[in-house]
Amino acid sequence: MKILVINCGSSSLKYQLIDMQNESVLAKGLCERIGIEGSKLTHKPTGKDEYVVTTDMPNHEVAVKLVLDALLDKTHGVIENVDEITAVGHRVLHAGAKYSASIVVNDDVKAVIKECFDLGPLHNPANLTGIEACEAAMPGKKQVAVFDTAFHQTMPEKAFMYAIPYEYYEKYNIRKYGFHGTSHAFVSNEAISFGKLDPNNSKVIVCHLGNGGSLSAVVNGKCVDTSMGLTPLEGLIMGTRSGDIDPAVVQFIANKENKSVDEVLNILNKKSGILGMSGVSSDFRDVGKAAAEGNHKAEVALEAFKYRVIKYIGSYVAAMNGVDAIVFTAGVGENDKNMRAEICESLSYLGIKIDAEANSHRGEEVVISTPDSKVKVMVIPTNEELRIARETLALVK
Ligand code: ADP
Numbered sequence: 001m002k003i004l005v006i007n008c009g010s011s012s013l014k015y016q017l018i019d020m021q022n023e024s025v026l027a028k029g030l031c032e033r034i035g036i037e038g039s040k041l042t043h044k045p046t047g048k049d050e051y052v053v054t055t056d057m058p059n060h061e062v063a064v065k066l067v068l069d070a071l072l073d074k075t076h077g078v079i080e081n082v083d084e085i086t087a088v089g090h091r092v093l094h095a096g097a098k099y100s101a102s103i104v105v106n107d108d109v110k111a112v113i114k115e116c117f118d119l120g121p122l123h124n125p126a127n128l129t130g131i132e133a134c135e136a137a138m139p140g141k142k143q144v145a146v147f148d149t150a151f152h153q154t155m156p157e158k159a160f161m162y163a164i165p166y167e168y169y170e171k172y173n174i175r176k177y178g179f180h181g182t183s184h185a186f187v188s189n190e191a192i193s194f195g196k197l198d199p200n201n202s203k204v205i206v207c208h209l210g211n212g213g214s215l216s217a218v219v220n221g222k223c224v225d226t227s228m229g230l231t232p233l234e235g236l237i238m239g240t241r242s243g244d245i246d247p248a249v250v251q252f253i254a255n256k257e258n259k260s261v262d263e264v265l266n267i268l269n270k271k272s273g274i275l276g277m278s279g280v281s282s283d284f285r286d287v288g289k290a291a292a293e294g295n296h297k298a299e300v301a302l303e304a305f306k307y308r309v310i311k312y313i314g315s316y317v318a319a320m321n322g323v324d325a326i327v328f329t330a331g332v333g334e335n336d337k338n339m340r341a342e343i344c345e346s347l348s349y350l351g352i353k354i355d356a357e358a359n360s361h362r363g364e365e366v367v368i369s370t371p372d373s374k375v376k377v378m379v380i381p382t383n384e385e386l387r388i389a390r391e392t393l394a395l396v397k
Contacts, residue, residue, distance in 0.1 A: 001021060002018065004016075005090075011033055011035055013031040013064070026078040027046060033057070034060055043071075051076040068137060082141075092113055092145045094124050094147065094148065096112070098112045102144055102146040146387070146391045152176075152216070159176065162174060176229045176230065177229065178216070179212075182388060186383055188216070191378055203322050207328050209339070213309075213330070214235055215236065216316075227243075240269065274287050274305055277300060278302075310343055328379050328380075347375075352369060354373070355368060
């Protein structure tokens with residue numbers, strides 16, 4: 001049983017072929033600059049050398065064919081026949097409120113993905129293109145859509161409704177949806193098994209801190225709140241996104257700078273966050289280095305980032321009336337032990353104690369709190385591709 005996992009962007013396609021017998025990655029790779037001059041495929045078969053193909057990729061269908069050629073290649077390949085691929089799992093950004101679980105793709109599913117184009121204008125069209133390219137390249141093979149929004153569909157109305165006139169929810173489905181759902185689902189699930197929590201009596205906060213960041217509050221394995229909203233702009237301070245902000249700021253900047261709402265939103269999405277605050281970089285490592293060298297703006301950017309995470313954790317403890325485990329994941333959450341330690345220092349009111357030695361481990365699931373800590377704190381490397389592959393297999397088996 002081998003599952004091909006596909007994550008399509010507008011000009012890119014990431015893939016992994018996973019052997020579900022032992023959940024090992026057979027090969028992974030990336031097609032870049034699809035539809036743009038200078039496209040290339042980088043294919044990395046596990047245990048073999050990287051293989052780069054520089055050739056024209058006018059569209060995603062050609063890219064999928066090149067991926068299959070690479071997987072089947074005599075020297076660099078990992079399978080002998082396309083039939084060895086049981087099914088294809090696709091990461092799809094937005095399903096609105098239509099799907100709360102993954103689903104085998106048919107015409108209705110494709111119609112829903114299309115209906116949600118305005119909710120995910122950058123991702124949903126690319127995700128659908130990826131599905132159609134795979135259907136064309138592998139006729140008859142089952143395709144499964146795994147949605148970023150699905151895990152958060154269990155949020156209650158009081159958590160997902162915005163306090164704006166109800167007609168906008170009725171007319172346009174404006175509400176909080178939440179994102180990174182595949183990661184929050186994978187990590188909260190692992191937290192319950194690895195952390196030996198009671199699946200039917202557990203309160204977990206997942207801190208997905210990467211270039212994009214979001215928190216979720218998970219009771220008994222089900223999401224009850226999350227920090228991203230209608231779009232991924234809400235919530236934490238991120239690499240380039242502002243996160244929570246007074247909406248009046250949009251009007252203020254638009255008037256002062258003679259910009260449209262679209263232009264200001266672009267600034268809040270792409271030029272804000274720690275990049276905008278520090279003026280240094282969207283990469284936490286660069287900003288950390290600048291802060292260590294005494295750059296005040298960089299210091300404030302990281303302090304503000306941390307402060308926002310700490311406040312969200314506090315609000316989710318309140319929302320759940322307690323917490324059993326807090327879990328860190330994604331680029332910053334998995335790699336930055338100082339950030340984890342500093343966040344946890346501010347949570348000493350919860351009886352949290354961190355084991356410095358355990359906190360220095362990297363690249364593995366680890367409990368970083370001491371045995372007498374009142375809340376278990378863990379680092380769990382996220383694995384969205386594996387979650388997509390597991391969901392896909394479960395639906396096609
Ligand atoms: P995304 O998937 O949202 O693009 P990732 O989860 O890969 O992001 O996280 C990328 C971020 O993680 C980058 O900003 C990077 O600086 C940060 N990061 C990676 N390693 C470290 C580290 N050792 N210390 C601090 N930040 C790190």
